[in-house]
Amino acid sequence: MFNEKTDAIHKVARIVRGARKQLAYSQIEMARTLNISQGSLSKIEAGQLTLTPEQWYGFCEHVRISPDQSWYSGYIDRCTSTELEEGPRVGSFRIPKRYARHRGSKVRSVRPILSYFEKNLGEKKLSDYLEKVNIDEDFFITLDNQINVNFSLDLLRTLIDQGALKKNNISELAAAYRQPNFHGALASTYQSADSKTTRFIQLAKAIKNYDVNCKYQFENVNDQFLEISVTPNEHFKNFDYRDDTLQDCLCRYKKEAMKAFANFGTHSGNGSGIELQELECHFTSHSPKCVYRLQITDEGRRHVFT
Amino acid sequence: MSLREKNSTDLWQTLENIRVAIQATHDSFAEMMKLTPKEYAKFSKSRTSPSILHIFNLLEHVHLSFENVLTGRIDYGALAASHRSKDSGLLPEKYQIAAFSKARTIHHILKYLENFHGWRAAETVIRHFQIPMNILTNPDAPINVKMIAEIFEYTSKYFIHPSLLKTVGSFSRIANAGGPIEAALSKHANVKALYAHVFEDLITRFDENFKYSIESLKGNILKVGVVQKKEIAEALGQTQLSNEEACAIRSGIGASFTGYMGLSHAHAHESKCVHRGDTMCLYEFNFEEAMLEQKTLSKRPRDSLGLLH
Numbered sequence: 362m363f364n365e366k367t368d369a370i371h372k373v374a375r376i377v378r379g380a381r382k383q384l385a386y387s388q389i390e391m392a393r394t395l396n397i398s399q400g401s402l403s404k405i406e407a408g409q410l411t412l413t414p415e416q417w418y419g420f421c422e423h424v425r426i427s428p429d430q431s432w433y434s435g436y437i438d439r440c441t442s443t444e445l446e447e448g449p450r451v452g453s454f455r456i457p458k459r460y461a462r463h464r465g466s467k468v469r470s471v472r473p474i475l476s477y478f479e480k481n482l483g484e485k486k487l488s489d490y491l492e493k494v495n496i497d498e499d500f501f502i503t504l505d506n507q508i509n510v511n512f513s514l515d516l517l518r519t520l521i522d523q524g525a526l527k528k529n530n531i532s533e534l535a536a537a538y539r540q541p542n543f544h545g546a547l548a549s550t551y552q553s554a555d556s557k558t559t560r561f562i563q564l565a566k567a568i569k570n571y572d573v574n575c576k577y578q579f580e581n582v583n584d585q586f587l588e589i590s591v592t593p594n595e596h597f598k599n600f601d602y603r604d605d606t607l608q609d610c611l612c613r614y615k616k617e618a619m620k621a622f623a624n625f626g627t628h629s630g631n632g633s634g635i636e637l638q639e640l641e642c643h644f645t646s647h648s649p650k651c652v653y654r655l656q657i658t659d660e661g662r663r664h665v666f667t
Numbered sequence: 668m669s670l671r672e673k674n675s676t677d678l679w680q681t682l683e684n685i686r687v688a689i690q691a692t693h694d695s696f697a698e699m700m701k702l703t704p705k706e707y708a709k710f711s712k713s714r715t716s717p718s719i720l721h722i723f724n725l726l727e728h729v730h731l732s733f734e735n736v737l738t739g740r741i742d743y744g745a746l747a748a749s750h751r752s753k754d755s756g757l758l759p760e761k762y763q764i765a766a767f768s769k770a771r772t773i774h775h776i777l778k779y780l781e782n783f784h785g786w787r788a789a790e791t792v793i794r795h796f797q798i799p800m801n802i803l804t805n806p807d808a809p810i811n812v813k814m815i816a817e818i819f820e821y822t823s824k825y826f827i828h829p830s831l832l833k834t835v836g837s838f839s840r841i842a843n844a845g846g847p848i849e850a851a852l853s854k855h856a857n858v859k860a861l862y863a864h865v866f867e868d869l870i871t872r873f874d875e876n877f878k879y880s881i882e883s884l885k886g887n888i889l890k891v892g893v894v895q896k897k898e899i900a901e902a903l904g905q906t907q908l909s910n911e912e913a914c915a916i917r918s919g920i921g922a923s924f925t926g927y928m929g930l931s932h933a934h935a936h937e938s939k940c941v942h943r944g945d946t947m948c949l950y951e952f953n954f955e956e957a958m959l960e961q962k963t964l965s966k967r968p969r970d971s972l973g974l975l976h
Contacts, residue, residue: 366718369719415678418737427791429787429791433787442783546787567782570783
């Protein structure tokens with residue numbers, strides 16, 4: 362069990378490691394920037410030592426991240442909106458070929474699946490998995506990093522194959538959308554929303570901070586309901602998601618994620634205060650898009666995560 | 668400021684200044700940092716650096732950013748005022764001189780940050796610039812252009828990628844929803860009349876730091892020249908009132924005016940800029956798309972906030 366102090370040390374370690382690799386710096390180069398020895402940096406990255414406030418400030422200035430926001434979120438999160446990315450390199454991170462083409466998913470949208478994997482199959486299995494698919498775990502410290510949809514699909518397939526993900530527990534996977542820490546810096550925005558409707562509108566505005574695999578659009582907004590369409594973009598067709606189990610899983614996951622998000626900031630209650638109707642489905646009926654009608658039955662003003 | 672320029676002696680001096688400004692005893696200040704009185708006395712006497720966690724513990728109690736504490740760039744008068752009363756407060760002195768702008772512009776940028784970078788990003792800016800509550804609640808509160816330029820520069824450094832500054836400017840359409848600018852501009856039925864209204868009248872009421880002049884209005888293209896007022900630059904002791912970030916944001920704001928009529932935003936291009944060595948900034952707004960929409964879609968229901976697009 363971490364206490365506040367060790368938690369802080371590990372947070373700094375993680376951010377320093379992630380930023381250094383993002384900049385493709387060696388430990389020697391980063392140590393020189395921080396005016397410390399390479400040995401000290403190595404200990405800082407391992408969580409055995411930590412930076413002084415002066416060093417933290419200098420580090421954040423150098424890598425151009427807010428010293429305040431990075432501290433509070435514990436991640437590197439610039440909230441840049443997504444454009445499709447191509448290619449196998451992000452800083453010194455190497456993305457395997459299978460995940461390097463049409464990189465349209467931000468780490469922000471992948472983290473719920475990673476976290477579910479870790480929770481259900483264990484930290485060791487997740488580490489082994491990432492090692493097997495040849496991705497550095499530190500890639501996932503920067504929430505703006507992008508990977509293609511194959512990565513999420515492979516994780517989901519593995520979870521299904523191992524029996525850790527079934528029809529009846531997809532809501533547990535989607536529950537991450539309720540939890541502020543999965544949204545990074547954007548969480549504070551949702552937290553300040555005074556109603557579910559406002560929160561959904563905010564999510565729609567910020568959707569490119571999650572992915573560009575689909576186009577999300579409000580089809581109808583009125584006093585009674587919100588209608589949102591989700592249309593896969595052209596590049597999405599290059600990915601193999603058309604098997605029955607996976608399609609069913611994706612369809613349920615999207616719906617459960619919306620229900621969970623409606624109850625953002627609460628410990629439980631996917632779907633309470635919201636009625637969700639699927640008017641069209643891309644995954645199960647081959648419609649070009651999914652269309653959801655969200656009827657907010659209880660605006661649930663100001664739930665605060667405590 | 669580089670790492671080598673600051674050391675823990677400076678940091679302890681800043682902490683001591685903060686303690687005095689908020690009139691805290693050594694013991695209560697230690698408590699704010701979550702240090703025991705003994706640890707606090709030992710650290711401050713030996714000038715040993717506190718931990719990052721101690722600084723953030725303190726920030727739970729004082730209206731400052733981490734960077735303020737580390738650089739020592741703090742208006743202690745404003746800090747003392749904010750500590751006395753969270754509801755009123757005082758704007759830092761350097762932003763009170765030649766205050767010919769309105770707080771509305773700051774509200775706009777804070778709203779953008781809140782929407783796209785999280786409330787915490789907006790809060791960091793509020794703390795860093797020691798913005799008091801009366802400025803946050805009154806869009807017409809006077810501030811100076813130096814403050815606006817510095818906020819744009821700061822947000823561009825940590826939060827908003829420079830390529831998105833025009834988009835940030837365009838967001839003023841959404842940030843101003845329900846306010847007097849929307850009320851004044853949404854009545855227009857003609858794009859050209861709207862732009863004439865903006866640059867010949869409206870803008871002088873919101874920004875007295877620059878002279879705006881319509882240089883030409885041919886077809887769908889409007890050219891607007893912007894020159895800073897010498898007397899304000901002198902009063903602030905600055906050679907340039909704006910910076911590159913402010914110029915880019917201004918392009919986006921100018922492009923968004925057609926949005927108040929429920930039409931597509933214009934395309935903006937800054938063909939001359941004082942930051943590129945020109946004597947004035949020259950903005951070109953091409954509102955061809957809006958003009959076409961005005962002709963063909965005159966009966967289209969308005970969705971000027973763009974939720975359905």
